[in-house]
Amino acid sequence: MYRIVKKESLNSTVTLMKIEAPFVAAKAQPGQFIILRVDDEGERIPLTIAGYDREEGTVTIIFQIVGATTEALNHKNEGEYICDFAGPLGTATEIDGLKNVCIVGGGVGCAIAYPIAKKLHEMGCRVTSVIGFRTKDLVILEDEFKAVSDELFVMTDDGSYGTQGNVCAPLNDMFSQGKTFDKVITIGPLIMMKFVVGAVKPTGIPCVVSMNPIMIDGTGMCGGCRLTLNQDGKKVVKFACVDGPDFNGYEVDFDEAMSRGTMYRGFERQAHEATCNLFKKEAE
Numbered sequence: 001m002y003r004i005v006k007k008e009s010l011n012s013t014v015t016l017m018k019i020e021a022p023f024v025a026a027k028a029q030p031g032q033f034i035i036l037r038v039d040d041e042g043e044r045i046p047l048t049i050a051g052y053d054r055e056e057g058t059v060t061i062i063f064q065i066v067g068a069t070t071e072a073l074n075h076k077n078e079g080e081y082i083c084d085f086a087g088p089l090g091t092a093t094e095i096d097g098l099k100n101v102c103i104v105g106g107g108v109g110c111a112i113a114y115p116i117a118k119k120l121h122e123m124g125c126r127v128t129s130v131i132g133f134r135t136k137d138l139v140i141l142e143d144e145f146k147a148v149s150d151e152l153f154v155m156t157d158d159g160s161y162g163t164q165g166n167v168c169a170p171l172n173d174m175f176s177q178g179k180t181f182d183k184v185i186t187i188g189p190l191i192m193m194k195f196v197v198g199a200v201k202p203t204g205i206p207c208v209v210s211m212n213p214i215m216i217d218g219t220g221m222c223g224g225c226r227l228t229l230n231q232d233g234k235k236v237v238k239f240a241c242v243d244g245p246d247f248n249g250y251e252v253d254f255d256e257a258m259s260r261g262t263m264y265r266g267f268e269r270q271a272h273e274a275t276c277n278l279f280k281k282e283a284e
């Protein structure tokens with residue numbers, strides 16, 4: 001059992017939790033993830049590690065409440081326990097030797113992008129961060145990004161905060177001014193990452209994307225998290241859990257990934273509603 005030592009609501013749909021998990025904290029690196037179960041009858045879900053404290057023995061996760069499991073997890077409070085917390089899983093983001101990096105995060109993907117930006121900053125790398133949200137009420141981790149970024153762009157779709165527009169706008173502006181980077185790392189919704197890759201591609205700058213497809217066991221056995229990559233004109237299947245979650249953005253078949261990502265959306269919505277109704281009945 002793993003104790004929840006901190007719980008904080010970042011906005012109406014996103015929650016931060018700090019979990020007591022010393023063995024995971026001892027090995028965790030930016031870009032890796034964990035798989036948890038809320039209780040012994042619950043499903044397994046992957047969540048990217050948003051932070052870790054080796055001295056405290058804690059791991060921070062930030063999740064969006066979208067399905068039954070994240071709804072159940074959000075009903076847990078400080079001092080309570082979750083059943084399983086396995087990790088760290090996946091391959092850490094490759095950042096050695098980088099001197100000038102652009103980090104692009106979208107929505108809750110910023111929770112994944114932040115620890116990478118922080119690690120790069122600690123290494124002495126120049127960090128340019130671009131973070132985007134639909135509206136002001138959904139902005140998260142702005143202060144944290146400010147602390148680790150040499151330059152920060154905050155974008156909102158509706159212009160209610162920061163600068164109106166999507167995350168590609170400042171990228172295009174920087175590229176038109178001749179700015180370049182050792183690498184662009186982007187994390188967020190699939191459609192956002194697809195367009196970021198499209199914006200970066202003409203420059204030839206390496207562009208890394210963090211993929212978070214449907215995942216079950218996290219060991220490469222189930223095949224649920226498979227992705228198709230186009231490598232040298234050939235289609236190659238990789239698994240996000242063991243081969244990723246980071247991939248060369250120029251190789252990812254985003255259209256297939258988006259299609260597969262919507263396969264269970266109806267079931268997810270029904271399960272979420274059922275879980276909400278269950279908690280309402282218990283409260284009554």
